[in-house]
Amino acid sequence: MTLEEVARLAGVSTATVSRVINNRGPVRESTRRRVLEAARRLRYQPNLHARTLAGGKSRMIGMVASNIDNPFFIDIFRSFETEAARHGYEVVLKHSDYSRKRLLGVIETLVGQRAAGLLIAVAEADESVVEELRESKLPVVFCDGGWASERMSAIKVRYATGMQRVVEHLYGLGHRRFAFLGHHLGLAAARERERAFTEAAELHSADVRYVIEEGDDSPDGGRQALQQVLRSGLAPTAVVCANDFMAIGVLTELRSHGLSAPDDVSVAGFDNIEFSRHVYPALTTVSVPRDRMARLAAFALIPQESGHPKGREVVIDPELIVRESTGPARPG
């Protein structure tokens, strides 16, 4: 079970066993085989805690996402994990459910585990979180939300551009009454999308009207937000959602009211998750390149030959993807 037992059985010192197990330093082939055999017989499994404690460093990067139900975050995780693995790093995925308190707890755990770096893909990172992160001295990358500074990078999406494209697209189709459905509007990062929408809409303040509603970050959250909208009086012809995950529920809710997209109401999402292609009608959305973000994150987190990358900010321009859920506004 322990290195020492293996050493005893093999008739060598623990130092030698360690060398064999880690393929480090010179070991005579015969000794090597003897040790391996002993380890196998004893079904030796190195204690990772002891190893990390003795070694000092770890090859583990922690990623925390707001909501693992939303495939958007899973996509980032997968790409990031693949990239990290190429450099010999393991990544563990944690989630915070949009709770600042949970986030703090998760970060604490990750720091306690002596993670080699942190990828923070959450909407609830405020100053206190950033402060806590800074004190941890760990390299950190924010994906959406947070700010760049020494040792901390930020990968952002230019929501202004994305939302502007959505609104222009819809405006061009004749839409004048909009609804924006968001989630966690109390959180700065989540609010960015709302603000981007508002700004884009205000460019047409002369003839555009809109309402903002809030729901959970889930299809059902989208449904519920839409219900609010439908009760609100303003009968929008276009519904812009903070993300695809919510938009998917909007489509369902519309249908249950006997309304159809895009004939009665146009619907747009954001993110371009895979599901957006499989709903009906296929969702018009804005592509947020998770793989590119993940690669950038990996680059910022993993020490390169040239030493550790300095904290910097990268802003990504998203692209409009027009599919079937948006169309000409109904006259009247």
Added chain:
Amino acid sequence: MTLEEVARLAGVSTATVSRVINNRGPVRESTRRRVLEAARRLRYQPNLHARTLAGGKSRMIGMVASNIDNPFFIDIFRSFETEAARHGYEVVLKHSDYSRKRLLGVIETLVGQRAAGLLIAVAEADESVVEELRESKLPVVFCDGGWASERMSAIKVRYATGMQRVVEHLYGLGHRRFAFLGHHLGLAAARERERAFTEAAELHSADVRYVIEEGDDSPDGGRQALQQVLRSGLAPTAVVCANDFMAIGVLTELRSHGLSAPDDVSVAGFDNIEFSRHVYPALTTVSVPRDRMARLAAFALIPQESGHPKGREVVIDPELIVRESTGPARPG
């Protein structure tokens, strides 16, 4: 940074600091405050590796899923995590991508981390994996696949029942030509669903014909499998999928061929993931109660007052949920 530094600053021994930090043993209130203050000033973060190493045990349960893209597994994880948290356990989610090799590696890591237990929700667990697990001496629960034995429980779904209900439903609607779309048919656990379908279909061997196709466990996998089917000659009027995740893609692919469900082809899924309600037409499926499975898993994994639960097998009967994607077979 370390316990010792805190002790020095507070002018006490490390033993006392440990007591304070862990709220264990008697400590004079004034001392306690002094220590806490020192810890705060130093921004002390306990090293979890040292703690686990010294303490011997951990409150961490590892869960490994085949495919974290499939929301089915995420649902299990979330319910399980909630349940585990109530008992003071943390759970870490890992994935194996249906690779036996990756699974073995992940298990090794978890064992090396001295997990308190393992929840194995994979299709690729064969004898060698079970053997490895048995040797780890850890309490293990299989969710779908695997076998019960000393210290190992298995939570299974009676696929035979579920598939039979699907087939009977479809047969009753007049369908006689079927296709079954599955994934990883080389893996025993994944094959169970196929076998269940086959058995159900064979009950009507007199007048039912069917083909089996395989794709990835993803919507695109479903699409591709359907393409095979459409090329196969047998023009099925009903497509039964191994799970909803694949079925979702089938709906999309059908549409791209100008076919519509359920008018031209009926489609049924399995699992009842949330998305199945949001596709169009809403998917007829079989409910697999993830929350119940997760609770059973937690019960089997977490030591109760009555000592550690013995390995046992629980079989769950799934229920048919008829929605809009299935309908009467087209005459002809």
Added chain:
DNA sequence: TTGAAAGCGCTACCAA
């Protein structure tokens, strides 16, 4: 109520 000290299992350095 507090402290000293013996580990937990492993790595890494220094000698041999």
Added chain:
DNA sequence: TTGGTAGCGCTTTCAA
């Protein structure tokens, strides 16, 4: 090529 051994940071007796 090998062994001895001093830690890594924490918990936990056992004494004081």
